[in-house]
Ligand code: DOR
């Protein structure tokens with residue numbers, strides 16, 4: 001008898017699905033294991049209004065292969081011109097589950113993001129009133145701030161002032177990469193949570209840079225030093241309900257990654273559950289995986305946990321394909337650099 005692990009079906013609280021051919025190619029990789037996902041709005045042009053989210057949701061559902069079940073949880077992209085009434089209507093009707101804040105210039109397709117945080121204050125106040133969470137890409141973009149410090153500085157200069165000014169706003173710090181972010185989440189009692197990606201539990205900055213540059217490990221926020229990776233592993237495996245899975249699985253084709261100016265993003269949709277089981281087992285915390293992947297996220301978003309379950313079996317080591325072929329070109333699947341002994345049955 002092989003060892004098995006049965007969990008409520010997991011959800012992904014931060015996912016990039018893109019559009020058109022890429023959407024078609026990557027969606028089954030997520031829908032195979034995950035029931036729902038918070039869908040990032042950083043398309044070109046971005047998903048700004050309720051109508052944009054509705055149309056995008058329809059395109060996602062149309063791209064879902066027959067026989068697969070998946071619920072996209074839509075978001076709007078916050079701009080300095082966001083219309084609070086349109087946002088409120090999209091949230092009240094149930095169309096969107098959150099709004100995403102990108103500081104302008106922080107990452108892929110963030111040019112329409114926010115430059116002056118005071119300008120979006122009225123929208124944030126409205127969101128607090130109606131209980132719409134803000135998902136935050138927490139990095140400052142100031143040229144004088146070192147890229148490895150951008151998250152910690154964002155907490156002090158931007159996030160904490162926003163939380164003081166709009167204390168009822170519910171906030172998800174997305175894809176945290178530092179001990180500072182994990183500590184900040186723990187120091188706040190209500191209305192604040194954080195997602196953690198699969199890849200930030202596995203790689204540190206040496207993995208990107210030592211022995212030759214590894215473009216497939218480059219993402220934003222960039223992986224930090226080892227002590228921060230260990231802090232993230234401790235947070236994810238602690239059972240603390242303020243931490244939950246958001247893979248930030250972000251497909252870019254190989255030519256766009258393997259370039260003199262390569263794109264940021266790790267594609268982890270395909271093997272995330274195998275990697276997480278390995279990480280949690282190595283931390284002696286397999287019993288905490290269900291909370292992280294399947295229970296804490298729905299609790300924060302006031303949604304029921306999924307009724308269905310998935311079962312992982314132990315064996316292997318299991319190999320995943322190196323690449324997902326798409327009509328736009330190959331997308332390299334994240335290589336965790338370790339043997340994987342669990343897979344979804
Ligand atoms: O690595 C990343 N890729 N970080 C982001 O914030 C955006 C994402 C993307 O859209 O490719």
Ligand code: ZN
Nearest residue numbers: 014016040248
């Ligand atoms: Zn992202």
